[in-house]
Each structure stands twice: as C-alpha cells, then as structure tokens.
Amino acid sequence: MIVVLGESTRTFFPYARVAFVAAAFFAVPANAYDVKEVADGGTVEGTIVYRGEVPIKKIIPTKDRDVCGASREEPRVRVGPNKEVESAVVYLVDVKAGKAWPEQSKPPVLDNVECRFEPEVQVIKAGPLDVVNKDPVLHNTHGYYGKRTAFNLALPNEGQTIPVELPRAGTVRVDCDAHGWMEGWVYVVDNPYYAVTGPDGKFKITDVPPGEYKLVAVQHFTGPVEMPVKVTAGQPTNLEIELKKQ
Numbered sequence: 001m002i003v004v005l006g007e008s009t010r011t012f013f014p015y016a017r018v019a020f021v022a023a024a025f026f027a028v029p030a031n032a033y034d035v036k037e038v039a040d041g042g043t044v045e046g047t048i049v050y051r052g053e054v055p056i057k058k059i060i061p062t063k064d065r066d067v068c069g070a071s072r073e074e075p076r077v078r079v080g081p082n083k084e085v086e087s088a089v090v091y092l093v094d095v096k097a098g099k100a101w102p103e104q105s106k107p108p109v110l111d112n113v114e115c116r117f118e119p120e121v122q123v124i125k126a127g128p129l130d131v132v133n134k135d136p137v138l139h140n141t142h143g144y145y146g147k148r149t150a151f152n153l154a155l156p157n158e159g160q161t162i163p164v165e166l167p168r169a170g171t172v173r174v175d176c177d178a179h180g181w182m183e184g185w186v187y188v189v190d191n192p193y194y195a196v197t198g199p200d201g202k203f204k205i206t207d208v209p210p211g212e213y214k215l216v217a218v219q220h221f222t223g224p225v226e227m228p229v230k231v232t233a234g235q236p237t238n239l240e241i242e243l244k245k246q
Helices: none
Strands: 002-005 042-050 056-060 072-075 089-093 109-113 116-118 121-125 127-133 139-145 148-155 160-166 170-176 183-189 194-196 202-208 211-219 223-231 236-243
Touching: 042 089, 042 211, 042 223, 089 121, 089 183, 089 202, 109 139, 121 127, 121 194, 127 139, 127 148, 148 160, 194 202, 211 236, 223 236
Parallel strands: 002 056, 042 236, 109 127, 121 183
Antiparallel strands: 042 202, 056 072, 089 194, 089 211, 109 116, 127 160, 139 148, 139 170, 170 183, 211 223
C-alpha cells in the first residue's frame, strides 16, 4: 500500500503566480500534421488489460478537509472483472497526414474539483489548456514534461481560470503543491489518432490511412507499451494489449 499524506514537501508561494518557461525546451515545435481526406481508412481497436497486482494508494488529507473530504483508498490501476483497464491512453506515433482534429469550441480544461483533477486523464492537441479552480481553497497546480516544469500556477480564488500553453507532444504529469495527493495526466499529441479507454477497457481509433505505424498504450502506473501495427484499407485491426509494470 502507498500512503500519501496531504501536505506536499515542496515549498510554494501562496498568491504568487509562478510561471516557469524554459525557452530552449519549449522552442521545439509540434510535429507538422496535414489534414487530408481519408477515403479508405482502416480502424485500430481492441482492449487494454492489466493482469498484475493492483497497489492501493491511501490518501490522507491533512488540510482543507471540508473541501477535500476524508481519508480514502484508491487503486493505482482501475481494472474491471476481466482485467480490463479504465483510463488507459492509446495513440499512434508520427502520423503525418490524415483525418481532421475533433471540433472544439473552447480550449480543453484541467479543473480542480474537491481536491481532485478533473479529468484525471485526458488527451489534447498541442496548444492551449485552461487550468480552473472550482474549489474555495488555494490550489497550486503544477505540470511537468518529465522533470521540467511546463506550468506552475497559484489559483487562490474559487472560479479562477488561468490559460496555459502546452506546445509540444509528450506526457504532462500534474500535481498540486498545496495538496500533495492530487495527481493528473495530460497526454499532448501531434495527431488526432488517439483514444482513452472507458470502464470496459476498449478503444477504437478510426479513419487511419493504410500503412504501418507505431502504437503506444500507456497507463500512468504501468508505463507505456509500444508495438508496430499494420492498418489495411477499410479493415479493422483488432488488438488485446497487456500492460505490465516496468
């Protein structure tokens, strides 16, 4: 069992918005992706499973309990009765051209709600993200590309929104410097061929141009699995992908 106390050991500065930007790091642009008609696309679909031991994280809030709630236990991997994995991310790498991005009328949102991140896991196009605080307590929302800070924001006010930019593909782990148990993941991608599994562990990526690709399946506890996949025009490619703790 993993025990997470409420207080983070990192020092933060209340009410000061801190935005760290490493110019050389963020100068890397997102890979170019061209939208084109896909008349003979195939489908990559399947199920993500995890058959290993599921560790439990015990969360003990030590502050703002009226907002954050009581102590609780959460599995590090949410699995169903047949070991299917919820909230795993599946995506294709280095697709240069294909279907259009999903339409969106506003930037994606990372919300602080009752001292949890909502959504806990999401996939977005490289670009803007709105960080929101719906709680009546200070959150210091901190995102990292690897060990390097992508954004570090103090949000002291309920209803506050701060826009940030995530300009390159990669995994952004998010925590809160004020509530050390909070954790979320934003997967930034450079093409629209991705999916997030539901409670049944299933995924479906449609309108894929025929060809050979690298597929990545990842869940934050297990880490990624990479494999080659061949897509045939007008046909489904069915996969069962087993995640294993690395």
